[in-house]
Amino acid sequence: MQKTTLEQWRMFKAVVDAGGFNQASSRVHKSQSSIHNAVSNLEAALGVKLFEISGRKVMLTEAGNLMLRRGSYLLEEVSRIEVIAKSLGDGVESELRIAVDGAFPQGVVFQALEKVSAIYPQVNIDIIDTVLSGTNELIQEGLVDLGLSALSMDNSLNDEICLIEFVAVAHKGHPLHQLDHQLTYDDLKSHRQIIVRDSAIQTNRDSGWLGAEQRWKVGSLRASLDLIAQGLGFAWLPMPLVSELLNNGTLKLLPLIHGGTRSNSFYLNFKDQDKLGPAARTFMGELRLLTLNMDTADQYQG
Known part of the structure; x- marks a missing residue:
């Protein structure tokens, strides 16, 4: 059974914050007198002296300083719990957890979430970066509320949200650009391919053409882009991610006869629509509006 009460901790902190019992x-x-009694009972329950008198000043003891740190954390947690309880009572979720595939334009996500935060400032946002089947694994395990993925989900809701173009690219000085003909997959086989590793643990998978004799796997599209920009390989990357480097000439499209570009559908996935709160529904609505006629190259933010 607890020996102390929240009211005692509140009175203790009030004395510290105000600088004395009278204040x-x-x-x-x-x-x-009621504040004195609360602090005295707290000291008795804890078995330590929290304050000492120095002239007209009330000073914290060494034990008091330690208890203040612990007590402040306790009161902050109680305050958070009360805010969450109020949100739940109002029907608004306390946290919105979203998994976002690295190929999806980040700027669109951020704009939609900014609208959500303006309407529901008490809702905490948790954005988790994923690759390939990582988004859907998190949804299946209940670790996120919804996600953006290039893969649909079986037995769940898949809302196709947009198409994103992937292009085969390499640094302008890469040997593949020195060949005096259009390229085939045979031309690619003897050169290093940069592949982004699936972030899923249980169902990780590879995607796209994997015919190169030498492959490097990395954990994010940003890492893949860095390697490509240094001339260390070739890869298929989302156009929104590479458009700036293509425009300034750092990267060039590989002149493949077939397969140099491909388009992928991206889905807004979730398991149970009835369990989604107002903040999640607002995010979904804003995202649909933003992606309706978006130019992904303009919307991408790294």
């Missing part, structure tokens, strides 16, 4: 009395609108 705390005015701040919390309680009598000085």
